Amino acid sequence: MRTDQQPVRIALFAPDGRMGKAIKAAIDEDSSFLLSNDNGDVLIDFSGLGALPTSLDRAVSAGVPILIGTTGLDELADETIARAAESVAVLRAPNTSLGVALLADLVERAAAVLGPEHWDIEIAEAHHRKKADAPSGTALYLGEAAKRGRGKATEERGRDGTDLNREKGAIGYASIRGGTVAGDHDVMFLGPDERLILSHRAESRAIFARGALAAARFLRGKPPGLYTMRDVIDSL
Template sequence: MRTDQQPVRIALFAPDGRMGQAIRAAIAEDPAFELANDSGEVLVDFSAPDALRASLDRAVSAGVPLLIGTTGLIAEHDDLIAEAATAIPILKAPNTSLGVALLADLTARAARILGEDQWDIEIVEAHHKKKADAPSGTALHLGAAAEIGRGRILPEERGRDGTGLKRETGAIGYSAIRGGTVAGDHDVLFLGPDERLILSHRAENRSIFARGALVAARFLKGKPAGLYSMRDVIDAA
């Protein structure tokens, strides 16, 4: 870090949560960042859907950027985020890993090139036993990337069970695995005639999400109001 640069002051909305603790540890190891006791220069929220309104209100009131890493959000939450993004810069990221951001980019490219008439898409994810939502926000994010590549909203097939099932052409299938202490595994499978393309990411420790969150927070500092994504972060790298 250059000596004429001040560290970015990061405030945590949920400092005692799993990700809050991981981000605190990452800040302690990186002199480019500093933990703030107030709203800081960037507010980071990895909490729960029910707490989203409170974090949005805090960021808008303080006039600071907000990084949202909370998963399990629904359309109502997206509307709240869109409204707040007219006042402050907001980065919504179901996964702050830089590797996953690149995986989403590759997924979109593969979906664009591999036509849905012959190539089926399946997304398989695994997480620790305490994760409360399924499919994971990252899996759905990867599905959205595939839709960008295919140029349309695609039907979904989740939690298949029973007999006489028939896969719908063009659909995205989602499978969720829960158990142990898995930090996060994601596979995007493109299944074609006589060949398969599998794009994978393995998270070995939550520290990768914490480090990515800090990169995203640094990106947000000084940005104009609007809604941003991890794609914007990697494009700016």
């Protein structure tokens, strides 16, 4: 049997976490994947910032690609990921939903057409009460898409106080935390007398699990380098 016809063997770095359990459930429903923590074709890590060096070391030592779904990463994490990508394929995805990957593409296109002279961009996101980082990694990912569309842009976060003046061309962020919200994101283009709102609603972690498996299928056999969910979308 050819390699591309064999099940993709998935190793989970944090199998007992919320996303680890969701990915295991998705694997159980799809015969083209197999859970194999000891001998995986692709390692998936949705753990936390502190565990990232360990998961990357494991991937590099085993010579297997790794999908990193952890958010809230800092500059040191960026450097660690870049070094690992010299040895193995690394896909960094603040959100593994295929819908969000498509949304980012739409945001980039809209930002390129709707210029900063007349259109403001605000990104609002809502998540469950236990989410530790804000703005969400997905909101920042969408903001980066908007920046690519416009060439450059500054950011405004956490507004509070009086006599606030919005900077022309800035991308604003607003974060809401509470309940069990899996993830809501609205990218608002606010112009004169009209608004364009591009939205995504996550109803369960299953969508992130299915997207992670699609990314794992893409990563199997890939050469060293840094990849994104846009690469996954382009391959479909």
